[in-house]
Structures are given as C-alpha cells and as structure tokens.
Amino acid sequence: MELPKDFLEKMKNLLDEEYEDFVKSYHENRSHGFRVNPLKISAEEFKKISPFNLEKIPWVKEGFFYGTEDRPGKHPYHEAGLYYIQEPSAMAAGELVDPQPGERVLDLCAAPGGKTTHIAGKMQQQGFLLTNEIHPARAKVLSQNVERMGIRNAVVTNETPARLAQRFPGYFDRIMVDAPCSGEGMFRKDPDACAEWSPENVAVCAARQFDILEHAGTMLRPGGRLVYSTCTFSPEENEGVISKFIKDNPNFEIEDVQVYEGFGKGRPDWISDGASGLGKTIRIWPHQLQGEGHYIAVLRKKDGDEAGGKLKYAKTLSDQKVLKSYYQFTEETLLETPKGEFLLFGEQLYLLPKEMLSLENLKVVRPGWHLGTIKKNRFEPSHAFALGLNGEQVKHKWSLLSDSREISAYLKGEALTAEGPKGWYLMEVDGYSIGWGKLSDHILKNHFPKGLRWTGIG
Numbered sequence: 001m002e003l004p005k006d007f008l009e010k011m012k013n014l015l016d017e018e019y020e021d022f023v024k025s026y027h028e029n030r031s032h033g034f035r036v037n038p039l040k041i042s043a044e045e046f047k048k049i050s051p052f053n054l055e056k057i058p059w060v061k062e063g064f065f066y067g068t069e070d071r072p073g074k075h076p077y078h079e080a081g082l083y084y085i086q087e088p089s090a091m092a093a094g095e096l097v098d099p100q101p102g103e104r105v106l107d108l109c110a111a112p113g114g115k116t117t118h119i120a121g122k123m124q125q126q127g128f129l130l131t132n133e134i135h136p137a138r139a140k141v142l143s144q145n146v147e148r149m150g151i152r153n154a155v156v157t158n159e160t161p162a163r164l165a166q167r168f169p170g171y172f173d174r175i176m177v178d179a180p181c182s183g184e185g186m187f188r189k190d191p192d193a194c195a196e197w198s199p200e201n202v203a204v205c206a207a208r209q210f211d212i213l214e215h216a217g218t219m220l221r222p223g224g225r226l227v228y229s230t231c232t233f234s235p236e237e238n239e240g241v242i243s244k245f246i247k248d249n250p251n252f253e254i255e256d257v258q259v260y261e262g263f264g265k266g267r268p269d270w271i272s273d274g275a276s277g278l279g280k281t282i283r284i285w286p287h288q289l290q291g292e293g294h295y296i297a298v299l300r301k302k303d304g305d306e307a308g309g310k311l312k313y314a315k316t317l318s319d320q321k322v323l324k325s326y327y328q329f330t331e332e333t334l335l336e337t338p339k340g341e342f343l344l345f346g347e348q349l350y351l352l353p354k355e356m357l358s359l360e361n362l363k364v365v366r367p368g369w370h371l372g373t374i375k376k377n378r379f380e381p382s383h384a385f386a387l388g389l390n391g392e393q394v395k396h397k398w399s400l401l402s403d404s405r406e407i408s409a410y411l412k413g414e415a416l417t418a419e420g421p422k423g424w425y426l427m428e429v430d431g432y433s434i435g436w437g438k439l440s441d442h443i444l445k446n447h448f449p450k451g452l453r454w455t456g457i458g
C-alpha cells in the first residue's frame with residue numbers, strides 16, 4: 001500500500017521516535033473481530049456453540065477476534081443476529097457510551113450501525129434509542145442491521161444534525177457522535193480512504209465535525225454524556241475539534257474515564273493553546289494494540305437547559321379495531337402479545353418505544369419495532385418481528401441445525417417439508433430466531449425476505 005507522502009511526513013513530525021513502529025504496522029495484517037449480541041445470546045453461551053477460532057478482545061465485554069480462515073459473515077448465525085462484525089478498536093467507543101436500560105440515547109452518525117447495535121445491546125430493549133444517518137442509502141443499511149440484531153426500542157431517521165437539534169433540545173441522556181473523518185486510522189482496512197486523503201480534506205472534515213458536535217451538544221441533557229470518536233490520527237479532527245468545542249461551550253468538560261492499558265492519551269501538545277483536559281481523551285494506535293487507529297473523547301454537560309414541558313409526543317393509534325387481525329395473529333402464534341403504543345404507517349404496523357416524541361416532518365426510516373403489514377382482513381408478520389422474538393415466546397417454532405442442508409435451503413428461500421398444526425412458525429437456527437415460515441399441507445412456506453436470501457451453490 002502506498003501511503004500519501006504528506007501524511008507520512010506529518011506523522012513523522014508528530015510521532016518522532018514511535019514513527020518507525022507506526023509505519024511498520026502498515027505491513028502487518030490487521031485483526032478482525034465481532035461483538036456477540038447480548039439481546040440474543042451471552043458471550044459465554046456463544047463461546048460454547050461458536051464454530052470460529054475466537055480470542056477475547058480485552059477492552060470489550062462481548063468482543064472477540066476471529067481467525068483469518070473464519071467467514072462469520074457467511075454463517076447462518078450472522079442472519080440470526082448473534083453477532084455484529086466490527087473493527088476491534090471501534091468497539092471501544094460504544095463501550096464508553098455506557099448506556100443504561102431505560103435511558104434516552106442518540107447515535108447521530110450511525111450507519112452502518114456498529115455503535116448503534118453495541119449501544120442497543122447494553123440498553124436491553126428498554127428506553128429510547130434514536131439512530132440517525134444523513135445519507136439515505138446508508139440509512140437503509142443501518143435499518144437492516146437494527147432489524148437483524150432484533151432491536152425493538154430503536155427509531156431510525158435519515159436527518160441532518162441541525163434538524164434533529166431543533167426537535168430534541170436538552171433531551172438525551174447519552175449521545176454518540178462517530179463523526180465522518182479523513183479515515184487515516186483505516187488505511188489498512190479501507191484503501192479508498194487512503195486514495196482520497198489530502199490536507200485539504202482533513203480541514204474540511206474538521207469543520208464538519210465541529211458543526212456536528214455543536215448540534216449534538218445542544219441535544220444533551222444537563223449531566224448527560226457525549227462520546228465523540230473518529231478513526232483518524234490528525235490532531236485537527238481530534239484534539240483540535242474537542243478543544244474548540246470545550247472553549248465555546250464552558251458548560252462541558254472532558255471526563256476522566258477508565259481505559260484499557262494499551263490505549264494512548266490525547267495529545268494537547270499537538271495543537272496550539274488547547275483546552276484543559278485534552279490529555280484525558282483517548283488515542284488508539286495500530287502499533288500499540290491489535291486494532292486500527294481511533295480517537296475518543298468522553299464529554300459531560302455540567303449544566304444547561306433540560307427538555308421542558310413543551311415536548312410533543314408521537315400521535316399513536318387510537319382505533320384498536322384496526323388491530324383485530326394483529327391480535328388474531330398473536331393469539332394463534334404467540335404465548336404473549338406485545339403491547340404498548342402502536343403506529344400505523346400506511347399498512348405497516350410498528351410498536352413504538354415508550355413516551356416517544358413526535359417525529360412529524362422528520363425523515364423516518366423505521367419508527368420503532370416493525371411488527372408487520374395489516375392487509376384487509378389479515379396480518380402478515382415482518383422479518384423484524386421474528387428477529388425480535390425468541391422461541392420461548394411463540395406457540396410454534398421450527399429449529400434447524402446450523403450445519404444442516406435445511407438451513408441453507410431456508411436461507412435460499414426454499415420451502416421445507418414439515419409436520420404439525422397449520423400456521424405461522426418461528427424459524428430458528430440452533431434455537432435462535434432467524435425468520436418466519438408458514439405451515440400448511442406438510443409444506444413450510446418460506447418467508448425469509450427475498451432481498452436477504454442466500455444465492456449461489458452450497
């Protein structure tokens with residue numbers, strides 16, 4: 001890989017004696033990892049069933065390095081949302097958000113969903129997770145990952161930080177800003193970032209990051225935590241942005257957080273006249289641990305205005321008659337009916353996170369847990385409904401083994417033969433939900449979504 005000359009020159013000046021080790025890391029293979037999804041399975045249980053060569057990632061509870069021969073993205077467990085493949089250093093940021101069940105959490109720059117799925121795992125389906133992505137195509141991918149991981153308390157939007165800031169002032173307990181950056185820390189993983197690098201782009205990124213951070217800051221409640229992260233080394237995009245933000249917003253301070261021993265410290269000496277506390281921010285270096293480059297700052301809002309009495313809540317479904325076919329379905333299929341505030345968007349039925357604010361005039365990709373489609377007199381359950389359930393919640397399930405011919409057939413969209421009472425079956429792989437099937441006349445009709453089906457031979 002040919003690294004940009006100006007970039008190398010700059011890093012040489014910054015790193016001095018460490019520079020040789022830093023450059024050497026580009027000639028080494030990078031590590032690969034995934035996070036086990038605690039909404040589906042604990043890390044301990046996963047280890048027992050894992051077909052992969054796993055090694056614990058020390059800085060993340062559910063994180064594992066996997067072997068170079070492993071292909072976790074092509075295993076049925078991936079479709080069942082048992083894990084999320086994520087660059088190991090990037091897992092440190094989600095860990096530091098430290099969200100608690102029941103809180104209000106925003107992930108502002110969220111696609112494809114690494115931090116969102118990490119945060120959701122910690123929230124344990126309780127509270128409100130607003131996950132946003134500005135680019136429409138990327139927002140769709142984010143939404144699919146929310147679905148695959150079986151997240152029930154998230155709303156996915158496709159908005160600008162400015163428009164969200166107007167709607168949610170002083171509202172969130174925690175905010176993740178994983179800002180778009182020049183990607184210097186990802187050159188090993190993403191050669192495009194390397195090709196696009198220029199000093200001018202670093203400056204453009206820094207200005208954009210500052211703007212995003214300003215909007216994020218207004219959405220945090222007093223006492224709340226904001227985690228800012230990038231996957232780049234440039235001081236302009238890291239200590240520079242944080243320093244300017246802290247100086248402009250003296251009601252914020254940099255938090256001293258517990259870090260893993262291989263993590264480095266922020267470098268106030270790399271910028272001029274930095275705000276106090278920059279040494280408490282975190283730098284992760286590829287020559288110091290098994291991961292790519294990252295920067296993380298954890299901020300606390302000391303005081304400010306809290307979201308006030310003027311909150312406007314979402315208009316939810318009041319006409320329960322519309323839900324007749326839904327209740328008929330849940331009675332036939334489930335042991336307990338999911339209840340709460342419903343929203344009908346055209347024919348699409350959603351269950352909303354508790355006390356959700358109005359999303360009127362915002363671009364919403366997924367307003368909550370998608371339950372299914374209400375057609376004239378019948379209800380068709382969605383894929384997200386299946387992935388948000390487990391085998392203990394349903395009357396009928398059909399479990400396939402992960403190494404069986406049947407699971408490949410199911411994931412390719414084929415019908416299976418089966419015996420049992422007529423109706424909807426929760427399909428499982430080794431006991432973990434993966435989709436729907438509908439049984440009648442000994443045929444289990446395939447309801448695995450067309451767009452997700454496996455293609456090819458094997």
Ligand SMILES: C[S@@+](CC[C@H](N)C(=O)[O-])C[C@H]1O[C@@H](n2cnc3c(N)ncnc32)[C@H](O)[C@@H]1O
Pocket residue numbers: 090108109110111112113114115116133134135138160161178179180181208212
């Ligand atoms: C580093 S990536 C996020 C990765 C994600 N958090 C994850 O862990 O999977 C940054 C995201 O910010 C988005 N973005 C780009 N410009 C933006 C802007 N002006 N405001 C907000 N987000 C922006 C990009 O589309 C990109 O998806």
